[in-house]
Amino acid sequence: MENIILSVKNLQITNTKTNEVLIDDVSLNLEKGKILGLIGQSGSGKTILAQSLINWVNPPLKITSGKINYNGFEILNLKKNEISKLVGREISFIGNNPVGSFDPTLPVGVQILEKLLAVKPEISKREAKEIILKTFESVKFPSTRKIFDEFPFQFSGGMMQRAIIVDSLISNPKIMIADNITQSLDVTIAAQILRLLNELQLKFDTSIIFISSLLGTVSKIANNIAIMDKGKIIENRITSDLLKDPKENYTINLLGEVPKVWKEKPILTTRNIENDxxxxxxxxxxxxxxxxxxxxxxxxxxxxxxxxxxxxxxxxxxxxxxxxxxxxxxxxxxxxxxxxxxxxxxxxxxxxxxxxxxxxxxxxxxFQLLLQDPYGCIPNHKSIFNIVSEPLIIHGEKNKNIINQKVKKVIEEVGLNFDITGSLPSGLSAGQRQRVNIARALILExxxxxxxxxxxxxxxxxxxxxxxxxxxxxxxxxxxxxxxxxxxxxxxxxxxxxxxxxxxxxxxxxxxxxxxxxxxxxxxxxxxxxxxxxxxxxxxxxxxxxxxxxxxxxxxxxxxxxxxxxxxxxxxxxxxxxxxxxxxxxxxxxxxxxxxxxx
Ligand code: SF4
Missing domain, CATH: 3.40.50.300 (P-loop containing nucleotide triphosphate hydrolases)
Structure with missing residues (x-):
């Protein structure tokens, strides 16, 4: 079809160590000048799928079958140097870690300039700088010449995300793949970035694959939405149709779980509020x-x-x-x-x-404080038992039986199995880690x-x-x-x-x-x-x-x-x-x- 710029057919990706199929018979199309939203919870396979679109699949993962066609090129048949020519020039990829995207030792403008000159060696340095300053204006940087000379550490999260968008647009790519780029931003900045992407997509006529776990966010920007679960595409429809009339149970449940801020009544406290x-x-x-x-x-x-x-x-x-x-x-x-x-x-x-x-x-x-980062807030070198029991010991508890009983009680209260307490936390998911963190706070009642x-x-x-x-x-x-x-x-x-x-x-x-x-x-x-x-x-x-x-x-x-x-x-x-x-x-x-x- 003429209006399809990227098509994926029956793609399968397998973990060759465990034989687990991570991407299972996935087919989808990206239309020219359109935004495709890819929705899935953590572990659904959406990032693996996104990276495979530029053949960025590392062992033990392997593409075991399927085809990816971009503008007539069979991506999976291209040699490494041919892929490198496409990526950055025609297909840009923005990951979800803005901090690691630029070299901290060089001004951001200089780094984008180097990239532009590598992609378009025919233009002069002066012309390249003018193009960058104009693109800075498109993403609404307040003072473009000053920003050009600033280092990455001088950028806030929102500014950095805009700089990355400039970096990915500078070569005028046909496709932009944006993986979870608004997840870590404040709501106001995320809303600004969504509005900006919509404007830029029209201005540069770029086709976008926008990946997120938040249906509310994706529905604000995407023409079509594909829902992923356990490596499969569950449903792929025009956004308004999918929201109005979801066909699959998974999508119906997902829609049900999206909080309705104004329609639904809050759940609030489960106890009567006292006067003191x-x-x-x-x-x-x-x-x-x-x-x-x-x-x-x-x-x-x-x-x-x-x-x-x-x-x-x-x-x-x-x-x-x-x-x-x-x-x-x-x-x-x-x-x-x-x-x-x-x-x-x-x-x-x-x-x-x-x-x-x-x-x-x-x-x-x-009173206890629970912090955000489930990875940074519990030490990886201590057993879960030691992590949870530590506050009790600091507060003077010496009786091993009491410590044992209390750890068992709080671990089970937070929905974990006591059997895991002998292990290190390294194998736990973010949610499980946060439960360990909660158990550690609860143990002091x-x-x-x-x-x-x-x-x-x-x-x-x-x-x-x-x-x-x-x-x-x-x-x-x-x-x-x-x-x-x-x-x-x-x-x-x-x-x-x-x-x-x-x-x-x-x-x-x-x-x-x-x-x-x-x-x-x-x-x-x-x-x-x-x-x-x-x-x-x-x-x-x-x-x-x-x-x-x-x-x-x-x-x-x-x-x-x-x-x-x-x-x-x-x-x-x-x-x-x-x-x-x-x-x-x-x-x-x-x-x-x-x-x-x-x-
Ligand atoms: S919030 Fe009210 S007082 Fe503050 S700048 Fe706006 S109009 Fe003025």
Whole structure:
């Protein structure tokens, strides 16, 4: 067919060590100038399939049968040097690790320039630089000449993803394969990247294969969607048809699992919220001094500023915002890993800042912090038993029988088998590791669990399982949760009240229903309009989704801190003629005074 630029026929990939078939009789077509979404959970085979499209299959994996045709070329029959000519020139591949994509020792612009000159030796260096600067403009870099000379470490996650898109578009490829490129980004930046890809696809007429585990995200961009499970394509249809009338049970279930942010009611806490405050946070601030390149010179970063809130016992409290908004500093202050410069925090009516070592140890037993990275947060060289029992031993438990019983109890509580406790964690999946991490926190029977992006690196199915586990545990262990996250869909599902942070401050705080249906601050609307959901989003992204990222926290704008990104700033907002303090606008609903009735 003339309009097909890439076709895969009956592809099979086998692990030659185990004889396991990883890609099983897969056939699909990519149409010219169209976007094909490839959806699957972790382990479904989508990345192996994507890499095989450029014959990037390494032993023990082997393509055991099938054909891949690109524009008349049989990819699997091409020699290595012929493939190398195609990849980068006609087919570009963007992986899901933006950090490793550029050499850290060279400016990004210089690296893209080298690539362009290698692909088009007929153009001069000056012409090549002009082409790159123009492409920088297409991806909406604010200051193209400055960006050209910057090193990879100077780029934020969103900027780096744009630079990689420039790198892959610079040779004007016919096909772009984008593997999970929005997974690690904040919702606002991910929404910007999706909008950008749509614009670029039209401008450059590139055909795109967009791979993700999130159906909501893919449905925003793809003309067709192919669903993968266990190495097979389950269903492959036009996006609107697939969403309206899924044929296969797997797709029906998958659609059912995609959270409907506005249609579905949140699940919230499984216990009655009590009247006493388990945590009180009063006007806390934290400033870091960061040294600059010049000797004896440093700049101040206001990581947390004048933050106050209270959390009731058994309430699920959410804190949301983009990367760099101060959420992680706040989580360290709440868990008493650091002390605020100003203000105080009370846990069970007792101030936790300024406690002596023994008191700190005693209080820490009662509240635990669970971090995001399931690989970094548990050591690989210790047995699972030792990892889970360690907090008990640190807190003075010596009786081996008690330790054994407690480890068995928590391991089974988190849905793992006690038999695994003798092994090292290296063979565990991300979800299983996070369960070990939860078991380690539970063994001290905490009253408060602070979950700092704990579910962010897990796929949708695993997230749903762990949320169910958290609910069960809340009942059995009488736990209060603080969910700190950039995932607004997850927070909507489980939190009773939610605080929105921007540049170190809380700018809005409200009950779940109020925040998602009747928020007041333009920044909250920006966050909400970016959620990739399948139900109707009441916040129009045309109106609220802005370009750019939060400013450098060492250089916060005067006046309203949101003024550099706000779609509706007035001169007063920019000149500092506005009151930046939370005021109550209705029962339980607090907003920055200057941002009431903005936009
Ligand atoms: S005060 Fe001004 S800049 Fe801040 S949110 Fe309102 S309109 Fe935007």
């Amino acid at each position: 405050n388990i945590l009180e946070v009063n006007n806390i601030s934290k400033i870091y001094k960061v040294s600059e390149r010049k000797f004896f010179s440093y700049k101040k970063i206001q990581a947390v500023k004048e933050v106050s809130f209270t959390i009731k016992r058994f309430e699920n409290f959410g804190i949301i915002g983009e990367s760099g908004c101060g959420k992680s500093t706040l989580s360290r202050l709440l868990s008493n890993l650091e002390s605020p410069d100003e203000g105080w925090i009370k846990f069970n009516n007792k101030k936790i800042s300024g406690l002596k070592n023994k008191e700190i140890l005693e209080t820490r037993k009662k 905490p009253e408060l669990l602070i979950l700092d992006e704990t579910l962010s690196s897990l796929d949708q199915v695993e997230q749903a399982k762990l949320l169910k586990l958290f609910q069960d545990l809340q009942n059995r262990y009488e736990i209060t949760y603080v969910f700190i996250s950039h995932d607004l869909t997850m927070v909507r599902k489980v939190c009773n009240r939610i605080a929105v942070m921007y540049l170190g401050r809380i700018v809005e705080l409200a009950e779940n229903e109020t925040l998602y249906n009747n928020c007041e601050h333009p920044y909250t609307r920006t966050l909400l309009c970016s959620i990739p959901t399948l139900d109707e989003n009441p916040y129009d992204s045309e109106k609220y989704l802005m370009e750019g990222e939060p400013p450098d926290p060492s250089d916060v704008p005067i006046g309203c801190s949101f003024s550099s990104r706000c779609p509706f700033p007035t001169d007063d907002c920019k000149n500092g003629n506005c009151d930046m303090e939370l005021i109550k606008i209705s029962e339980g609903h607090w907003v920055d005074k200057c941002c009431v009735k903005c936009g």
